[in-house]
Amino acid sequence: MVPRGCGKTAPxxxxxxxxxMVQNELTRNEPTAPALLIRGxxxxxxxxxxxxxxxxxxxxxxxxxxxxxxxxxxxxxxxGKTTTLKAVLGLVRPDGGRIEICGLDASRPAARACVGYxxxxxxxxxxxxxxxxxxxYGKLLGLDRTRRRERIADCLQMVGMDDARNRRLSExxxxxxxxxxxxxxxxxxxxxxxxxxxxxxxxxxxxREVKEILLAQRARGVAVLFSSHIVPDVEAVADRVAVLERGxxxxxxxxxxxxxxxxxxxxxxxxxxxxxxxxxxAHDLRVAIRADGRWLVETAAAGALGRFLSACxxxxxxxxxxxxxxxxxxxxxxxxxxxxxxxxAVAPC
Amino acid sequence: MLNRVLAVAHxxxxxxxxxxxxxxxxxxxxxxxxxxxxLAPLTVGAQAKIVADVGLAAMALLGLLVVLLVGASMxxxxxxxxxxxxxxxxxxxxxxxxxxxxxxxxxxxxCMVALMGALYxxxxxxxxxxxxxxHLGAVYLTFLELLVLNAIAILxxxxxxxxxxxxxAAAMFAIGHLSRSLHEFAAMTGGPAQHLARLAYxxxxxxxxxxxxxxxxxxxxxxxxxxxxxxxxxxxxxxxxLLLARIFFGRKxx
Numbered sequence: 001m002v003p004r005g006c007g008k009t010a011p012x013x014x015x016x017x018x019x020x021m022v023q024n025e026l027t028r029n030e031p032t033a034p035a036l037l038i039r040g041x042x043x044x045x046x047x048x049x050x051x052x053x054x055x056x057x058x059x060x061x062x063x064x065x066x067x068x069x070x071x072x073x074x075x076x077x078x079x080g081k082t083t084t085l086k087a088v089l090g091l092v093r094p095d096g097g098r099i100e101i102c103g104l105d106a107s108r109p110a111a112r113a114c115v116g117y118x119x120x121x122x123x124x125x126x127x128x129x130x131x132x133x134x135x136x137y138g139k140l141l142g143l144d145r146t147r148r149r150e151r152i153a154d155c156l157q158m159v160g161m162d163d164a165r166n167r168r169l170s171e172x173x174x175x176x177x178x179x180x181x182x183x184x185x186x187x188x189x190x191x192x193x194x195x196x197x198x199x200x201x202x203x204x205x206x207x208r209e210v211k212e213i214l215l216a217q218r219a220r221g222v223a224v225l226f227s228s229h230i231v232p233d234v235e236a237v238a239d240r241v242a243v244l245e246r247g248x249x250x251x252x253x254x255x256x257x258x259x260x261x262x263x264x265x266x267x268x269x270x271x272x273x274x275x276x277x278x279x280x281x282a283h284d285l286r287v288a289i290r291a292d293g294r295w296l297v298e299t300a301a302a303g304a305l306g307r308f309l310s311a312c313x314x315x316x317x318x319x320x321x322x323x324x325x326x327x328x329x330x331x332x333x334x335x336x337x338x339x340x341x342x343x344x345a346v347a348p349c
Numbered sequence: 350m351l352n353r354v355l356a357v358a359h360x361x362x363x364x365x366x367x368x369x370x371x372x373x374x375x376x377x378x379x380x381x382x383x384x385x386x387x388l389a390p391l392t393v394g395a396q397a398k399i400v401a402d403v404g405l406a407a408m409a410l411l412g413l414l415v416v417l418l419v420g421a422s423m424x425x426x427x428x429x430x431x432x433x434x435x436x437x438x439x440x441x442x443x444x445x446x447x448x449x450x451x452x453x454x455x456x457x458x459x460c461m462v463a464l465m466g467a468l469y470x471x472x473x474x475x476x477x478x479x480x481x482x483x484h485l486g487a488v489y490l491t492f493l494e495l496l497v498l499n500a501i502a503i504l505x506x507x508x509x510x511x512x513x514x515x516x517x518a519a520a521m522f523a524i525g526h527l528s529r530s531l532h533e534f535a536a537m538t539g540g541p542a543q544h545l546a547r548l549a550y551x552x553x554x555x556x557x558x559x560x561x562x563x564x565x566x567x568x569x570x571x572x573x574x575x576x577x578x579x580x581x582x583x584x585x586x587x588x589x590x591l592l593l594a595r596i597f598f599g600r601k602x603x
Contacts, residue, residue, distance in 0.1 A: 139356035
């Protein structure tokens, strides 16, 4: 008996499907296989009565997400983020390219056993309680009764829904449904988490909790691919950022290898007039904004900032905020966009 | 595979129960009470016939109502609410999902028909006349008809919106009960019309196979062979409709 797609002979007495399943399991646990491999992914949607292909939603996308790595998909609306996620999950059929999840062809149901997915603004059966819903998904994942109970309790606790476990979803707020959605994504202890706007609809505390959950999953070796519009949230958790523009991968930013700060900003209470002029010159500072009795001052050197802050302390001038300028992802993306705009303006049509 | 189908079926059943569909059984009881207390006295000596006729017709129509309200919108509603996306990203095949949905609604229909059947049998037993086995045969055939309509409604639900799918399924119910006329028309006519009528008869379901109301009302027996053939016919039609639904649904991009 020879299993499909395999030249080796299966041991006598074992059905081919069983052998294939074992081989899949071995491949899945193969540490060298990345959690997600996308090669040359292209997708355009059919439009109109005749089903003509429209503009490509995703074009020739290449992306790899390693185990224990958090990668964010960033881009405008229509950049191709959701289409990419849907193609990985088998919800849309790619026109071309190859997608592998933990070494398995993504179109196969077995590959989806390795994936946890949270859609944007998740909707669930409103008549079910959080526990019943997770029990349903646990059955789909093939978990036995004991394991299901354990995982449901763990996941609800993890997302802070322990107290609302028996509340019907129709009575839950948007944020609570988001948490339940995250719990169902974590239920099967996936190797790859795919999250579509995971922090949308959450209050600041909820966003922080999601961030902590994602970081904990990363520490467990789980790969995470998520899309988001919220740059600070992306910055807080992602190792790399894939920037999509009109369906193409514009660039990948490695947030672990960011350059040094290009300057510093401090928000302070306005100093007494007698100090202001001499003081600013002495500390090599520039006032960017003066409003409501507060000053936003800028300096290029870290040393100057340090001396300035200790001077503020000695003169009892309140310091409200200190930021490094030019290292943020938002700054980088803005700088990139301005550079592209300049090039476009210069380039002939 | 079986576990996943059962999980989807159980979820669907639970959902329909919580949607209070079983209130329709109460409505059925009221119809039976009305048939026995209002209509039966108008027809001297035919009380049992009235109860049987109205009871079986009401059972079929209330079952059809459930199929139209739930079956015709089941898949599309999950697509629109995007609950389907989360389900299909688990290791569940699209065919397994459709089969689970079909089985879940079939279970709901089975429970409803069983409850309505019990009320029906009680009403017939309380009426003057004999309670024959054919009454139970008629109830069983009503259930088979609903199974076929359930599969057809799911098929339409994969290609059309809830309203259109319900209209198409209702049309199929009507056409299915009239399709024998096409057969008779084909026998009377000739040429291309005959071929077309025959083709239409073969392509469309013949739901009159499941209608034995006339026999039951007149006290004629329902042959066991007819029940067996009707079962095979229903299973065949349901399987064909689900297979077609699987093909359409397999191409669907979510």
